[in-house]
Amino acid sequence: MAEADWDSVTYIRKKQPKSGALRTQQALNSAQRQGIPIETEKKYAGGQNKQHSTSKNTAKLDRETEELHHQTVGLEVSKLIQQARQAKGFTQKELATKINEKQQIINEYEAGKAIPNNQIMSKLERTLGVRLRGKDKGQPIGGPKK
Template identity: 45%
Template sequence: ESRPGRGPPTLLGAQQWEPVVLHKAAPKGKAAKSSSEVNAALRQGVAVETSKKMAGGCNKSGSVSVAAAEPSAARKLDEQTEAFRHERVSHDFKMALQQARLAKNLSQGQLATQMNEKSSVIHEYEAGKAIPNGAVINKLNRALRAPAARKVSK
C-alpha cells in the first residue's frame, strides 16, 4: 500500500519541456580611445565626454609622495652632511650586564635560553654593539633579577 505523498520522489512533474533561450546583453557602445576617433565624433556633432583618469598612463601610485608635496624636504635631506648613527648600549650598561650574569653563574647561552632569545643577542649587548631594545632590556632585568644600567650611549 502506498500512501499519497509518502512514496519516493518523482521528477515527472518537475521536468521543463519548453525551450529556454539565452541572450547576450546588447553591446553598450565602444568607448573611443584614440584622439582621431574622438575628433571624428566631434565633427559629426555627437556629444563626447572625456575624462582623465588619476595618473592614467603613468607609472605612479595614486598617493602623493613626500618629495612631491614638499620639494624642500628632499633638498634638506641632500644638504645634510651630518653623519647619523644608531644609539648603542653604553659601557656602563654592558659592564653591569656582564657582572650580573657572572654573579648568577650563567653563561651567555644559558641566559639567552632563560630569556627566549638567541645567544648572539646577549653577546651583542655585552660587546656594546647592540641597538637598545626596551623589550630585550626588560627581559634581561627579569632574568637576572637585577636592574641593569639603563643608560644608553649616543
C-alpha cells in the same frame, strides 16, 4: 491583452568597455564617437617603482646623517649585563634562550654594539635580577610590589 505590451521594444545597450580596453588611441576615439564618458587621470610617477612620498622622514634622515650613528648600549650597561650573567652562571646562549632571543643579541648587548630596545632590556632585567636602566643601574631588583 493590450497591444502595447506586444509592440513595446526594449533596446539592450552594448556594455561599456573595460578600463584596460580604453588605453589605445583608437579605443578612445571610438568611445568619444559613441558618447561614452571618458575620465583621464595623470598619476604621479605612474609605471615607476617609487614610494608614495619621498619626503616623509626627511627631518629624521637629516638628524641621523648629521649624527652619523645610532645610540648604542653604553659600556656601563654592557658590563652590568655581562657581570650579572656570569654571577648567575649563564652562558650567552642560555640567557638568550631564557628571554626568547638569539644568542647574537646578547653578544651585541655585552659588546656595547646593540641599539637599546626597551622590551629586551626589561627581559634582561627580570631574568638577571639587576636594574639596567634609570638612576639605580646595577642595583638588584626588589621583590614584588605590595
